Amino acid sequence: MRFTTGAIRVEPDRKHVVLPRLGRLRLHESARKLARRVEAGTARIMSATVRRDGGRWHVAFTVQIDRTDRRPAQPGSVVGVDVGIIHLAVLSTGELVPNPRHLHGAQRVLRRLGRGLSREAGPDRRAGARPSRRWHRARARLGRAHARVANLRRDGLHKLTTRLAREHGTIVVEDLNVSGMLANRRLARHIADAGFAELRRQLAYKAGWNGGRLIVADRWFPSSKTCSGCGTVRTKLALAERTYTCATCGLVLDRDLNAARNLAALAGEAVDARSGRESPNGRGADRETPLAGQVAVKRQPGTAPAGQTGTVPPQGRTTNHILTRAH
Structure with a gap:
């Protein structure tokens, strides 16, 4: 309402x-x-x-x-963020953010409450039967359990994204096809539990609030297959290979940390929204948050180079949502 x-x-x-x-x-x-x-x-x-x-x-x-103008604690700092399931996020600085897996930890309670709900007399449209009071109470208990999982996930993502936006001036993330990743029936529950899309959404507006910028790497950029030491790109890299080994320079590094470093390196090749310069290889980061009243336009196949700009409303007044629980 x-x-x-x-x-x-x-x-x-x-x-x-x-x-x-x-x-x-x-x-x-x-x-x-x-x-x-x-x-x-x-x-x-x-x-x-x-x-x-x-x-x-x-x-x-x-x-x-x-809103008052803010500046990150380290305006010149660049951090690459590689999200995953084993670790929620791996930063190019070497920090590993653990994945709490709230839904996985609550599965036992959710299954028990779901079985209890199925045993009660629920609504039946064909017979015209109305649900019992016990069914309503069981449904409320199951709803509270699901809400707790969602609140825990949202709280962890807010703490992580707020810290990144306040510390670093430039944040680089990947443009993941989350809907396509959910088609994997073995990993769909874990991917949905991590909240990749929500993490990126929060970084997008919090970077603007704190005077930084968010750069989104192209979806087809080989961040995991590229060696962060010499730049060699491997043709194949199985998902089971958690350690990246470069046959050219001999670099041995964690797969996710290697990808995070490659994302951080893209900051120097990103599209400049003010001058319209494009990355040298044409496959670098292609989007960033609006800066100084301008917004970058993503390049589409068969169109003109990226970097076209347009005006946006003044940044002095923004819209914010403040959520309060009422009895």
Whole structure:
């Protein structure tokens, strides 16, 4: 249920919010951050959306705010991020971010709750039977368990992406075909549990918030097959080979770390959105976040070179979503 601005306001105690038709609602979490911005005149509430997720009611405010210019802790730092299943992310700096696998760890509980739900008398459209109260309670327990897994995954991704955006000036990631990867029935559950698309989405807007940029490497760039030492490209590299061995220079390195270093090296060959210069080999990174009021246009097969620019709205005011749980 969505409400537009008008009668939406935060009470002075910052524990209650007033919404149209619903009236005064008590919040489980304090709305002090939102109230401070509204009182200071740096934020304006545009709308509010009420939804139920995992048995809990949430109200999300769409807020137009004035953001101050930020700079990363290391503006000249470049980091390549290679995502995977064994490790959620391998950074070109050598850091290994473990994959928590929240869904895999909760499978035992989810299976038990799913069996309990199947034993209760559920709805039957053909017979016109209505579900029992026990069925509703069992369904709520299963929904809360799934919501907990989603919240844990989202929390871990937010912490990782926030740290990367605040520390490094340039972040390079791959343009993965996640929908195609999900066709692998042996790895589909683990890929979905990792949240590759969500990680990239968060990096895209957080890099802009912190004054950095996100570069997306071309989908066909051989980051895993290329030697980060001499640049030799192997013709084949099986997925089971976790260690990269170069026959030319003798480099022996972890497969994911080698790919992360190759991604970091692409930062110097990326398309410059302001001058329209293209990477020397034509297969480098082809997209980056908007900088200085410009946006890069991805090159399509059979079209003009990438680097064409267009204007975007002023960056002084942006839209943000603040989520608060209500009773």
